Amino acid sequence: MSSQSAPDDQPRLRNRLSTRIIGASLAALLIVVSMVCWTLWLSWQLEGAGAAINDTGSLRMRATRVAVALLRGESADVDMTMQNTVLARLVEGNPARPLFLPTDHDVQVQMTVVAQSWRTQLQPALVSALAGEGNDIYLDLLPRFVHQADRLVRLIERDNAGKTSLLRFSQGVLLVMAGMGTLAMIALLHLWIIAPVLRLRDGQRRLAAREMGARVPVIGGDELGKLAEGFNQMADELAAAYADLETRVEEKTAQLATQNRELAALYDMAAFLNQPNDIEQTCHGFLTRVMAQFGADGGSVRAIDPRGENLHLVVSEGLSDELEDAEHCMPVNACFCGEATRQGVIVIHDFHAAPTRDFRCAQEGFGSLAVFRIVTPDEVLGSFSLHFRQQTKLSASQTQLASTLGQHLGIALDNCRLGAKEQQLAVAQERNLVAQGLHDSIAQGLNFLNLQVQMLTAAATRGDLADIRATVPLMATGVRESYEDVRELLVNFRTRLDHEELRSAVEEAVLRFRRQTDIQVDLDIDEDGGAPLPPDQQLQVLFILQEALSNVRKHAQAQRVHIQIVNQRDFSLTVSDDGQGYDPAEVAERGERHIGLSIMAERAARIRAQLHLTGKTGHGASVSLQLAREERLSA
Template sequence: MDINPDPYFPAGAADPADRDGPRLRDRLSTRIVASSIVALLVVVSMVCWTLWLSWQLEGAGAAINDTGSLRMRANRVGIELLQRSPDHVLRTRALIATQDDTLARLRRGVPARPLFLPQDTDIRTQFERVALAWQERMHPAAEHALRGETTTTYMAELPHFVDEADRLVRLIEHDNARKTTLLRLSQAVLLAISCAGTLAMIYLLYLWIILPVLRLRDGLSRMAGREFGVRLPVESRDEFGVLAQGFNHMADQLAGLYRDLEARVASKTAQLAAQNRELEALYDMTAFLNEPGDIEALCCGFLQRVRRQFGADGGSVRVIDPDGDKLHLMVSDGLSATLEHDEHCMSINSCFCGQATQQGMIVIRDFRQAGNATAFHCSREGFQGLGVFRIVSGNTVLGSFSLHFRKARALQPAETQLLESLGQHLGVALENRRLGAEARQMAVVQERSLMAQGLHDSIAQGLNYLNLQVQMLEQSANAGALDDVRELVPLLRAGVEESYQDVRELLLNFRARLEQGELLAGVEETIARFRRQTGVAVTLDIAPQAGPPLPPEQQLQVLFILQEALSNVRKHADARHVRVSLSNARDFDLSIEDDGRGYDPAEVSQRGEAHIGLNIMRERAERIHAELRFNARPGQGVRVDLHLPESMRQPA
């Protein structure tokens, strides 16, 4: 950069900023604070507007519920008038009073709830019609009917009142839909303002800070390269203007001090710059490969970064098929559709891309210097240079990636070493994706296996029982044995109810999700549900927590074991009392004890896999590396103990 004249200060003149610094209005902080305040005011205004719309929607939603109740309550009044039960007068008057209260509440609104009708003329007019229809026709007709007169008048007015209430509900819903659209539009506008404000702020920060810093960095870089004639333009009176002037003064002094060291410093600077670029490329690539995403996006991003780093005109990533004899094109960039079609799948020995997977890297500076250059597709496409490098993970070759150059290109040893390292990084990333997918698939398979076992242990057995009872019912019906039919019907009803309870229990278990620290709430909810279903008394003993909370995965398995144990109590124990004890200290302990009929462990062990509920609990305990023990005797109940030692606890 040539020496530029200072646009503000003549040569040799004293700079007032050197003495006092920039004035308040010229300071960079003043501009940043002012811009931030303007952006904050705009955003706060839009947020307040959207909050107001949300409040309006919430109030109108409550109004829809209360307006809909007008129809239901009017119908119930008609039913009470028609049935004329002994206490129908009291119930009818209570319904009428509730109806009057609802109309009054809708008219005045309840801001604290919130509940109010939208401020729309049509809605207000329609509400007055509904209120008038009730007060002048429906209410008096109901009073006449309560005094013993005919209900014909009320029942004749009822359809008209219901139609008017329906129209009011539809009007409120239409207004709500319009406000919902306005809310979404406001949110979109807020998003657009946020994006535009962010871009504007980025641009201003770039203009006020980043650009001067880049200029300063460029000046420092060029000065490090021994360009002591470089000068920065002083284009402002803020801190960066003062800094640029100081830089120019420093450059004048350094030009006289280091003239004899230009050659040596230039060489060192070039080496450091090259190393920095290599480190930046490795860091950027490592950070990208560790980001979540599918394999195709991973390979595409890798290829784009490598092309940009080495200035390649095209490139491709290929993987070896499981048989090891074909090379498939995964992604490409900068290649024609014809070339992609011709090399979509090819033999591993048919081209340089496949040979590199066996021999190592292949670098061709110029195809024209090789014999029969037109035999290769990339050469016929106009590429003169080629570099192919293996994608490896450990000792396994997964494929290759190639860089194509329109002009002859010689890769330096440092560049080839960097490309080989990048190929290893890509191979490790691909292998990690594969292992992660296998782990997720294995977890899904294990959970599905437990679900299938749960279905077999509950619903399948219940349906088999119902099938046998239905066959017996059919035989009894065909034989005309009504006494047998009467005995079988209660059994079928009990079987259906049992299957229904099993289905509800399984659905609740499948939906169970826990975050860190929610185990106690899940245990209490499970026990409360068990009490509602069975009526069995349950005592919950929770020791003071002295250990850290379990991670969500272990919490969920503990909760599943508790649910399965209580399910076994409900189905088989015929118990009157259950005690659940939970202790979370250095070790984690859970016990479930009932006073039911118990079972003979020897008999159950002889059945092998017959009792799937116990096996499910054992598998879940093994999944979190916990110990599960069963203590049971016929007629003396069952005790289930789960022990998770400190050494097997996962970090929360």
């Protein structure tokens, strides 16, 4: 991809911070290197000029030494050779040493004068003097040569002094540039990096303090400028998100408040529906609470008949007597209240939007109607309606809440029906047990008395006083036994137990049995570590004990009875006697004809206990009731 198609948020090359920093650094480096090179060049020039001053001074010295040698008559060939070498070195220069003359014009001209003076005047005079022609010419020319050499030294020194001043000035300038460059770099770094970063940090702190209007100025198009733009964009998005978040929090808070109210309504309704009320009280309490929850001006609860054809008005609020009479019983398809049960939908209707139908609710002045089903998991029981004077539209949550309340009412009504059926079943079972008890005791006694009456009638007809005298005591005994049976049944039917009353009830039953029969009874109760049975189970245990004692009184002809009750983790009751016993095979053959044993078995089955009967002819009988820990109910 070409550079022209680069994203807009990327700064151009010349605007990049890195480009400016590198450019400034390279410019400062170039200036510093140039100044260092300049000072090095000046130092090199001064060093070469200093060597030239030394060699120029040696020209004067050697020229003088040659004059002294000539006056002494010594050889001066070596000095002359060295003099030529030094002159040649001064003229040609030696950069490696370094040694060279300044490039100043006066210095170069004076060097030419000195060199020509030596080559054209002193050297030829020296050669003549060495040849023996006399020293006078050389000695006469020497002062002039020395003067020319001195003048050359002074010119070189003057040039060196200027370059030394220039070197010191350059070093001063370099120091000033170093200080100013440092300050300039600090200023640029502060301008380019530190200040933008500080502005970003300040903006970040302001945002952290929830100052959503915090923004930073965008200066330049470099990376930090783009970063500032990104920060401002982020701040804009955060401000929008924060504002949206506040709105959403308010909305969620309102939703939670609504849900809390709905949960409170559900809780209140569930608490009410769980109370032991009849169907009409349940429907009336439900309707008043629903109307208060939704602000309805009227309402009704209707139930479907068993055939599913008609709706019956159970309760109503805010409706006129005429409307109640007219719609006390109506077909399911006659109005919206029935259509809601048939269609399986919730009907919310605005009467003004349906002018084609004549509604009694509209004639009553209601503007809106909402109908909801009353359901159980298995069937539709009816519907309840809410009437509003003003046009009202329920929200989705309100609709859902009303539907849920309809389900709660349906379950409560179903529970009421099941409770009523359970009570009917319990009454039927008790009646069956009463019938069995009457059949087993009083019916047999009455049958015996009927036979005795027939015998007494026959004896009276014959005038047989002996049979009459023999029959009357038997009839008196039968009446007395029937009377005892009636009293025993009445005591059993009136027995009611609360918590922890089983022991006293058992002791009372044993005491009554002793008074009726004069039979010795041994009672052994062990309640070590066992929790009390609930009243229902206690009552059935007591009935089984009473029935077992009744069988002993009627059939066993016993002298002693032993009763053992063990209430630990398991519960057991054992009633044994030393009477005449019975033949189990004979009892098995009789089956249902022995009503007392059947009654005990049914009562044991009610509490999910096991009943065991054992006996042997002539060796007594035993009744054992075993209630396992798994079947025990909490008291």
